[in-house]
Amino acid sequence: MSLIQDVAGGGGHDPVPGPPPLPRKDKGGKGLSPGASFALRKTGAALGTLFFVLVVNFFLFRLLPGDPIGMYTRGRNVPAEQLAQLRAELDRPILEQFLTYLRNPFSSTIDSAQFNRPVWELVTERIWPTLLLVGTAIVLASIIGVWIGIKAGWKRGKSFDKVSTGVTLTLYSMPEFWLGMILLIVFGVGVLGLPGVFPIGGISTPGVDTSSLAGWLDVAWHMVLPVTTLTLVYLAEYALVMRSSLVDEMDEDYLTTARAKGLSDKFVRRRHAVPNALLPTITLIFLNLGFTVSGAITVETVFSWPGLGLLSYEALRGPDVALLQAIFLLFSIGVVLANLVADLLYAVIDPRVRS
Amino acid sequence: MASDQQTGGAPQGRRAIARARRREALARGWGQFRTRRAGMAGLGILLFFTLSALLAPVLFPPETISVTRATGELLAPPSGEFWLGTDDSGRSMLALLAWGARVSLTVGIAATLISMVIGTSVGIASGHYHGFGGAALQRLTDWVLVIPFLPLAIVLATVLGGGSTVTIIVVIGVTSWAGTARLIRAQTLSVEGRPYLERSRALGSGNWHQMTRHVLPNVFPLVLANTTLTVAIAILSETTLSFLGLGDPLRPSWGATLDQAFSNGAVSAGAWWYIGPPGLCVVLVVLSFTMIGRALEQIVNPRLGGQ
Secondary structure, three states: OHHHHHHHHHHHOOOOOOOOOOOOOOOOOOOOOHHHHHHHHHHHHHHHHHHHHHHHHHHHHHOOOOOHHHHHHOOOOOOHHHHHHHHHHHHOOHHHHHHHHHHOOOOOOOEOOOOOOEHHHHHHHHHHHHHHHHHHHHHHHHHHHHHHHHHHHHOOOOHHHHHHHHHHHHHHOOOHHHHHHHHHHHHHHOOOOOOOOOOOOOOOOOOOOOOOHHHHHHHHHHHHHHHHHHHHHHHHHHHHHHHHHHHHHHOOHHHHHHHHOOOOHHHHHHHHHHHHHHHHHHHHHHHOHHHHHHHHHHHHHHOOOOOHHHHHHHHHHOOOHHHHHHHHHHHHHHHHHHHHHHHHHHHHHOHHHHO | OHHHHHOOOOOOHHHHHHHHHHHHHHHHHHHHHHOOHHHHHHHHHHHHHHHHHHHHHHHOOHHHHOOOOOOOOOOOOOOOOOOOOEOOOOOEHHHHHHHHHHHHHHHHHHHHHHHHHHHHHHHHHHHHOOOHHHHHHHHHHHHHHHOOHHHHHHHHHHHHOOOOHHHHHHHHHHHOOHHHHHHHHHHHHHHHOOHHHHHHHHOOOOHHHHHHHHHHHHHHHHHHHHHHHHHHHHHHHHHHHHHOOOOOOOOOOHHHHHHHHHHOOOOOOOOHHHHHHHHHHHHHHHHHHHHHHHHHHHHHOHHHOOO
């Protein structure tokens, strides 16, 4: 119990440590407990990464050749006073601009060149479809992937292992958008005389009220193909990781002990081996969220799913620089935060890493 | 260098011994590799694609993949004349695939070289230097590792100017080294703790000498195994970036062909022969590199056992 409180407390405290904490704040603790200092260290590292992202995001786009005004306003009619304001902003010393940017990276004064609207407004309305799609796929993929990994790793070298490792390695080698296009052509469009069953894109049928039950079902129906695509691609990785971490546990002494006690094979697996093997898998699932993002970008494009992924594709095809900047920042923040959560969570379930 | 001349008691002896040892190690490695079926299968597939890439200009003259001089019907399904059908400009899919192999393999290997050079240097340096420099390099590695690859690559490609093969190579190279760096750093730390490095330091060898003569040869097998795995990822990344339209339209890789198929409505036209084969090529090549890499990894790092 106290471990959980320590970590949660450290995380919630906010990164600024302030004056050294009073001793005996934690029950019986001496100074900063290992849990809290671990949490502080991880939060600090995450903030460092975020700062790095901000630096990259700010300076990289300043390196672009050509007139930045032309780039930001590509093909739009911009009122003269707005242009002058923009130019004044860009004429300030670069460090001053950077400080302004740091103060609030989300208040871009520049509109999207394609949509002619403030970029953050565009981005925020696209978050939910992506979360719905990717979240569903991750949940399904981790359940199925972990299950496959356990089955394959526990009976290493048996036929299930051979087949599943072959299949997962193949799925792992597959461009996710290609899998999407194949599913789309087979089940959406129909090939070789077979009719297509599923909708070929979008999040719902135009004209359907998405707040009604029929609307929900319609959205679910539209989700089938993209979610299947992402699930298949993600689960390959989860299964491979789960399998190899289970295999790592197989030779451990505690399993021999458990067997020597006369526990059944199933019990040894479920209560002894799997909980330990799950630890590295959970971290890796979180650590590889960056890979999840790239799946979202291409698969949303293939299925015209109106989320952040499709928005990135549209921004890229412009190229709509202001929009790209915002999306990059958002994706990076999301992944950094997820990593931090994974680190803290990991410390809660596995006390060994805190030292 | 100076010590070479001073202690040159056995002039060709030292080099020759080193070379013989290296040959022996290679032969031993190959002997172990040959017993791994998956690795050998991967090597076979890879040889096939390498040959197609090399022979593409002979088998399919450049004009067969020229949009203006294509002879086939538009979007025709596979037939006797065009075994894999044609694309929406009437080009033979088979020729496109063979030419695509050149681009995909070149980009994959070139990007991996960049990534390996950066990753190995950063990894060794951050493991070797214990002060501020090492810590800074480690921090940088952690940062690059966390930032999601594709958004960063898209941003970089936009900044460097999309639509060129060189851009793609550079972008993949500079975004994919962090994993290697972390791996090499860990290995460097373990090598640095061994007695022969202490001996070398006691004899007064400098940082450069320690890193290049003692650490590098020891981490090199690991670098090699990691290289093949990185090529697999680099080829997948190339496919993705080209699919998003960042590739060179005049030299279509498999990813660029998929982009073209997608943008020109091959999906709704049901043209499976236009979409299936390029992706299948990617899967096979990536899989072959992965299988070779896994086999090498098991040889280099026996601790992994028969996973």
